[in-house]
Amino acid sequence: xxxxxxxxxxxxxxxxxxxxxxxxxxxxxxxxxxxxxxxxxxxxxxxxxxxxxxxxxxxxxxxxxxxxxxxxxxxxxxxxxxxxxxxxxxxxxxxxxxxxxxxxxxxxxxxxxxxxxxxxxxxxxxxxxxxxxxxxxxxxxxxxxxxxxxxxxxxxxxxxxxxxxxxxxxxxxxxxxxxxxxxxxxxxxxxxxxxxxxxxxxxxxxxxxxxxxxxxxxxxxxxxxxxxxxxxxxxxxxxxxxxxxxxxxxxxxxxx
Ligand code: MN
Numbered sequence: 001x002x003x004x005x006x007x008x009x010x011x012x013x014x015x016x017x018x019x020x021x022x023x024x025x026x027x028x029x030x031x032x033x034x035x036x037x038x039x040x041x042x043x044x045x046x047x048x049x050x051x052x053x054x055x056x057x058x059x060x061x062x063x064x065x066x067x068x069x070x071x072x073x074x075x076x077x078x079x080x081x082x083x084x085x086x087x088x089x090x091x092x093x094x095x096x097x098x099x100x101x102x103x104x105x106x107x108x109x110x111x112x113x114x115x116x117x118x119x120x121x122x123x124x125x126x127x128x129x130x131x132x133x134x135x136x137x138x139x140x141x142x143x144x145x146x147x148x149x150x151x152x153x154x155x156x157x158x159x160x161x162x163x164x165x166x167x168x169x170x171x172x173x174x175x176x177x178x179x180x181x182x183x184x185x186x187x188x189x190x191x192x193x194x195x196x197x198x199x200x201x202x203x204x205x206x207x208x209x210x211x212x213x214x215x216x217x218x219x220x221x222x223x224x225x226x227x228x229x230x231x232x233x234x235x236x237x238x239x240x241x242x243x244x245x246x247x248x249x250x251x252x253x254x255x256x
Contacts, residue, residue: 004030004092011074011112018098021141035069035081041168046115075117094120104223105187121164163236179230187222
């Protein structure tokens with residue numbers, strides 16, 4: 001039996017320690033091809049590059065692993081992987097991350113990590129977005145390793161029924177402290193944002209976004225509850241944003 005082909009990408013850039021962490025797990029399961037941004041691309045969501053050239057450069061940074069750095073967004077990386085790097089080869093799995101920082105709750109909408117996995121899932125590739133709740137460049141990704149191996153093994157063995165994408169978030173805890181894995185819905189919490197206004201050296205005002213994440217939906221079936229209570233959260237997701245339960249009402253009430 002041939003080894004599974006695993007496409008690896010992220011949004012923190014090809015040099016991010018989180019990518020090395022997922023690469024070391026992925027290598028145990030199959031042939032890995034890395035296509036990742038050449039610079040940090042966090043919070044780029046599902047952006048694609050259509051008005052600028054995109055550069056793709058083969059790099060020798062991971063021993064024995066075919067790897068490319070790309071000047072585009074995380075979704076550009078997946079598109080180039082499909083059309084230029086893998087061509088007629090279909091990946092058996094896409095792993096995006098491990099991201100430095102949470103992509104729980106509605107952060108799934110802003111996340112380049114999740115969007116890269118989403119793009120691969122659009123192509124029918126079972127995809128795993130991985131994030132650790134630690135923004136530090138020096139974050140300890142080893143603690144989650146046994147759980148990551150379990151998740152990758154299960155997805156390769158059994159596939160992802162009724163979805164092609166799972167959004168996995170990992171609490172900042174030791175292996176022993178992590179209680180296990182919970183399949184959840186995404187919490188409906190929000191950012192409380194504020195824009196700091198300042199002036200540049202020429203006296204022209206500019207704005208810098210800041211803020212805190214408000215855990216307003218901590219119900220027991222949410223990813224944020226699971227993470228707060230020591231579990232790895234797994235949210236099944238997908239690209240179809242239709243609210244099916246609203247179709248009848250819109251037909252019968254609003255547009256009747
Ligand atoms: Mn990131």
